[in-house]
Amino acid sequence: MEMFKSPEKLLASISTKHPDLMSAPIDLEKICSLYQINVEEESLFDSTIGKIIVENGNVKIIINSYENQSSQRKRFTIAHELGHFFLHLNEEQTSFIDDVKTMSRTQSYWTPIEAQANDFAARLLMPLELIIKEAEELVKDGNIKEDIFIQKMANIFLVSKQSMTYRLKNIGII
Incomplete structure (x- = not known):
């Protein structure tokens, strides 16, 4: 293995x-x-x-x-x-x-x-390439408030909002 x-x-x-x-x-x-x-x-x-x-x-x-x-x-x-x-x-x-x-x-x-x-x-x-793909999809229609963006990303990846916040900060998206 x-x-x-x-x-x-x-x-x-x-x-x-x-x-x-x-x-x-x-x-x-x-x-x-x-x-x-x-x-x-x-x-x-x-x-x-x-x-x-x-x-x-x-x-x-x-x-x-x-x-x-x-x-x-x-x-x-x-x-x-x-x-x-x-x-x-x-x-x-x-x-x-x-x-x-x-x-x-x-x-x-x-x-x-x-x-x-x-x-x-x-x-x-929350793999980087999927984060980028999903983030681009969410923001393509225009401005989205950061709090709503984080919650939507958390929902997509089935993780907590806190986990998503840490991940997005660690990779420099927020």
Whole structure:
């Protein structure tokens, strides 16, 4: 199984066989299926948001349904765990458990590994070329208020408005 150190390389590789994946919103279920990663929701009564575990060669992402109530939050958590899968899992490190603190939007809590997984998730869910394509489509009819633009982009990519705001700032669109 080929492992990719960037979401761009992952999407480029997958899109040669599955060009339908290069449209918004990115189909995380299909990506997980292609890599034989099972995604399950569980009702965990702790601060766990998500985790990825490798047991006996099987890879499983577990999403805490209590901490991931919106579809946007679930998508980001799955993409974050995929970041751990492609960047960090190895023979010594066979699991990651992300809780409210490590997944906090406050960067002071992030370890370098969590920052990398968050960055991977953002770039996977909101690829630059798709952001540009969708942004051009939205603004072609004239002026659009920034707040409305961000919300429409978030809706297109099925991410939170906050995630879209960070992504658009990071790539210099806003």
